[in-house]
Amino acid sequence: MTKRNKIVFIPLDERPCNYEFPYLLAQGTGVHMARPPMEMMGLKKRPGDTKRLWGWLEEQSADADGAIIALDTLLYGGIVPSRLHDMDHPQVAERLQRLRELKRWNPDLKIFAFQLIMRCPQYSLSDEEPDYYADWGREIFRKGYIGHRSQLGIATTEELAELEDINRRLPAEVLEDYMGRRAVNTSVILDVLDLIAEGTIDFMIIPQDDSAPYGHTAKDQQKVRAKISELDLELKTYMYPGADEVGCTLLARMLNGNLNKIPLIYPRMASVKGPFVTPLLEDRSFYESLKYHIMAAGGLIASSAAEADLILLVNTPGETMVEATSQEQANFSYDVYRNIVELVEYGDYMLRNQGKPVAVADIGYMNGADRKLVKLLKQKEMLFELAGFAGWNTSSNTLGTVIAQSMIYLHDGPTQQHLDFLALRYAEDLCYCSIVRTALNQGEVEAMGLSRFELDGQRGRVAQLVKQRLADALEERVNGNAGRVEILDCCMPWNRTFEVGLSARYLLSES
Template sequence: MRTILYVPLDERPCNFDFPADLAAGTDFRLVRPELEAMGRKKSPADVERLWAWLFERAAEADGAIVSLDTLVYGGIVPSRLHLLSPEQCRERLDRLRKLKQINPKLRLYAFNLIMRCPSYSSSDEEPDYYEAWGKDIFRRGVLRHRAELGLADEKELAELKRLDTAIPDVVWQDYTERRDVNLQVNRWAVELMKERIVDFMIVPQDDSAPFGLTAVDQQRVREHIRSLSLQLQIYMYPGADEVGCTLLARMINGFMGVRPLIYPHFSSAQGPFVTPLYEDRMLYETLKCHIVAAGAMMASSVGEADLVLCVNTPGEQMIEAWEQALPNPNRGYTVLRNIVELTEIAHEVVHRWKKPCLVADVAYANGSDLELLGLLRQKGLLFRLAAYAGWNTNGNTLGTCLAQGLIYYLYGDTSGHRDFLAMRLVDDAGYCASVRQQVTQSCLPSMGHTYFSVDGERGAVADLVKRELQQFAREQIDDEGHRVVIDDCRMPWSRMFEVGLRVRVERR
């Protein structure tokens, strides 16, 4: 059994647990640091402890997948808050050389985010001043970028002039100086690839947009990659919390000597050309990036494919999952797509062509398409899928779904696969698309809590969510041969955005 060391992006289940769950039942042992070393939300991980852990275990490992944001700043959120100097960051980053000195044969995959710039005002995961100035900071960055490109009209230039004086200098300086430090770390990380310290790297973009501070930084990093002719070794595309899963699939495929072919089938003719929420390019371009990043290739037909990916997309503009419950449905979700045909294709893939069928449910942002869930259940397909995902962003869903499907291709219908599949159905459909909104609107006010603040990881809110999810599973997931059991439910960051679950499948 090969050993892979894994330093996650942070301690949330999507980063800390998902890759470990996917590795269960394979020929690969994924070894993680102790959870308490990973920090919590705005509190950074114990960086020195993590480096010591890596050095101690590197000699006996076959591969390592590491988040540079964690090893330099202490995690994804601390990367937006730190006060580290460029020199401090460089010293930490350069320790990767020691890893290769300890074990020159170590297969080292790394990922390093470009710092995001959210379009809304909230300090939940940003500096405190982002609560008041976040939207304006984002907008100023967009307008500056458009002005530099000669695209800003008179109205936009007037708005930029107003924002230049409205945002306090101390706020803008703090924010942009940190971005400059992080951009320099991105550049240094690229240079480590040139030195062959790192074997493969992903530079994912969290919450991206076509214009703005993040888009400018992305272009600078891309130019640096091109100048060093590293486009084949460093991929850049929308994503973040799924990258641990993606790199795990790539590493397993690499060690196993396979490069599977994946054929994508879409629910809408226009779907591939939609730009998903929180991303900066057409869905089809992002899909291609995710497939090759995971160690696979696109197939041109079902016949030549090893796996078939059914992609549920909107027919035009994407909306949030909670909006699917509203009256007067968007025509992009009715007449401009066909999920009945998508379901029938999935059925044929499983039963006639007998190939692994993956379902990437990216019709909505931040949750599953409950209508599609019902159709798949009617066809008896939920527990026959090689993978399912429908959470957060398009990139998050694609990466998680592809990783699970590629591991299924190698190892088949293991108990670990079934449990992870059930967890995706409960989390993405049950929680993200249904229970989260229901509890937030109907229960939290009377309990004295808010979306951003509940009573701890395992309080009354977590108990309520568990009960609601178990009921959802009974009514909308379980079938004649399978029963989903939720063993544990917690609220990792004491808020409603994400949930931590332990789920298993009992066969009847």
């Protein structure tokens, strides 16, 4: 770093992917990242203390060079509380105007912000939604989906009949509550665009969480896109699939900007059809999202490997994406329509023979890494020589995480912090998401008298079991001559099996 910078960071919520990942990536860069104390943050449906968060942000921003701000946290208390609040538009808009004060007190402060368009899940489950979503979630989604298609004149006769049935059954008070909150949230995003136009916010990402081509969320996106175009903000406001990775993305963008660097990334795909696959929970072909993720982090796609600063190996699906839990069954699309052996051989050649930094975006499956791919990387002793690795949750979550890590690697090299983050990725993305969690969800937690949505606390018997299982999986699938991973801490942040909170470190293997 040419100078020591201070970045103030307001996370999207308290989960490790939002609260920890950007902070961990900032370590070892020469940048001081300040984040709010955990007691100010919320806990899933319980909102964070927005009054204290605003006060903390205003105090910390006075001498900062940059701020990375999740507006959903400042306005609503977090990503889940943004779907549950009962505020009206003027109440939220009043909070938003306080951003102007940050620039007034510190005119040199660069503000990068992000805010989600409220999602509309396709299923009936209230785990992260209002309680009534357990009974009416699918109907709310289908009403928006079919209604949108009807407006466009493309709804089928069967869909229109389904819509009539939903209109008869869906309680008016449920729909009024849901649509009223959507309207407030969308109106506030339109207000945010005015702050970008006036220069209060320097760069903005509007990530699409669980997006679909039709429905309530798609219609809200159209409204936002129209105003972005009206205000000529296309170069300052990006909208694309993602959510929990955006803190990492904006950190990379800020670091690249501080160094006046525009990294060129050359993506190499595992399959010919891979760039055209639409990942699960997203609304466009993979390659279109890839462009945005690289640009948002401050880079560009290279036209050749020769000119690239980084080679990004992308483990794309062969034809369609499936869940990581399906890896135990043979799948023709994965076995025949892609070639991960060639992908790894190419990466090994570029790393060893051409001296190019190589990273791996493992998006072959949703919600977990590809066991076979990691096996091949281990055989090549590449696991701890990579510039970055990720393979968790959605395709976009993975892309944003690995692109940010690998861009930081280009600046700072294989620091201990970099190796520790690689260790964390193998422990979480491979060993937990693709192996340990699968077993837990196949009846083990129920056998303990629990549910995958309600465990025995953040540090109960399940957390202890997970830590031991992870150590065993790491020993079998990751640890070797090139190094080993040690789990220092394990918890279940939201008291469910979906996410895990880990502290991991890389150690040299004993000779």
